[in-house]
Structures are given as structure tokens and as C-alpha cells.
Amino acid sequence: MTALLALVLHPEIQRRAQTEIDRVVGRSRLPAFGDRASLPYVGAIVRECLRWHHAAPLSATREVVEDDVYDGMFIPKGAHIFPNLWAITHDARIYADPHDFNPERFLMKDGTLNSDESKTTFGYGRRICIGQHLADANVWIIVANFLAIYEISKAKDVDGNEIPIDASFSSGFISHPAPFKCSIRPRDSEAETLIQSLRNSSA
């Protein structure tokens, strides 16, 4: 949902990713995991989605096992600590203009991916998310396949005016974008042909 929200707000990012997919994958099949290394811009979009908005912004609580002092603050044994993952990936010293959705921050000058794999979103230490690889692969394949065949844009009202999107998120332990109206259509006739052939082959 976060990826769809980011893409509808940034049509230019959609176009650039689609150009990359068309060049690497072509128009007669969907992207597969074997294409992942050759699609750095799509990879950068996925990393930026995981950075820009966390599904679990405050991670999972830890209980302090002994009295401790951190940065001048006394933390008593038994206190519950929330690791603020959201603050880490919105630190402007590390991510310039952190509230902007900008996949470029994960790319080197030559267009390849940098070493920041955006893993903070999965927590850290011994209790890091056990599903991180499954989650990362799922988000990648969904975003890559979606971009290959669909275009997402703002929905229009009965007068043909675009319906604005209020990019807000639910609060709580798990967070996701608030519902928003959008239009999802096949990109063009080639995309329609591919969708049809996929339908026929699965029938």
C-alpha cells in the first residue's frame, strides 16, 4: 500500500522504473527474481518504500535486564524500551529531506544500488524480523510486476477533476496508509495483451 501511495504521488518515478523494466525485461513477460540485479531503480524504489514509511515504526519493545545509563539518562531494570525505527530512517543527518520519497538516495552515481539495504525497517539484534527476506522479496516482486503492466494515477471525480490524496497513515503498532482513491489501468495495449496471455495460460 505504501508503494502504491508513493507511485501515485510520483508519476515521474513510475515512468523511470517502467523505462528500466522495458529495457531489461521487455514487454512479453513479467519481471522475475532473476531480473532483480539488473533493475536497480526498481530496487531503489523498494528500499525507499521501506525507509519512507515503516509497517512497524516502533519495532517491538525490549525489557531492560539491569539498571543502565544511556546518554546521561538513567534507565532502570525492568523498563520497557521502544526502538524508534521511524526516527532512525528520518534522521536528516543520514537521509537528506527525509520526508521526501526519493529512490535516488539508494543509488550510486553510476546508477547501481549503494550498500544501504534499508534493513532498519526490520529491527535489529537477536530479535530482528524473522520474515525480513520473505517480506523484502514479496514487496519487490509485487512492485516490479505492478510497474510492468499497470499505471496508477489519481482518481477523477464526475467533472473530470483529480481527487487529491491526503497522504496520511494509521498510527499504532502496525501502520499503513489511510485509504485513498486512485485509478489503476493497464499501461497500454501491450500490457493488455500480456495480461490476457497470462490469463489464458493460467486458465
Ligand code: HEM
Ligand atoms: C515489510 C514487512 C515487514 C516489516 C516491516 C516487519 C518488521 C518487523 C519488525 C520491526 C520486527 C521487530 C524486530 C525487533 O524487535 O528488532 C519484526 C519482528 C518479527 N517479524 Fe516482521 N516484518 C515484516 C514482515 C514479516 C513477515 C512476512 C513475517 C513472517 C513470515 C514476519 C515475522 C516476524 C516475526 C516472527 C517477528 C518476531 C521475531 C522475534 O521476536 O524474534 N515479519 N518484524
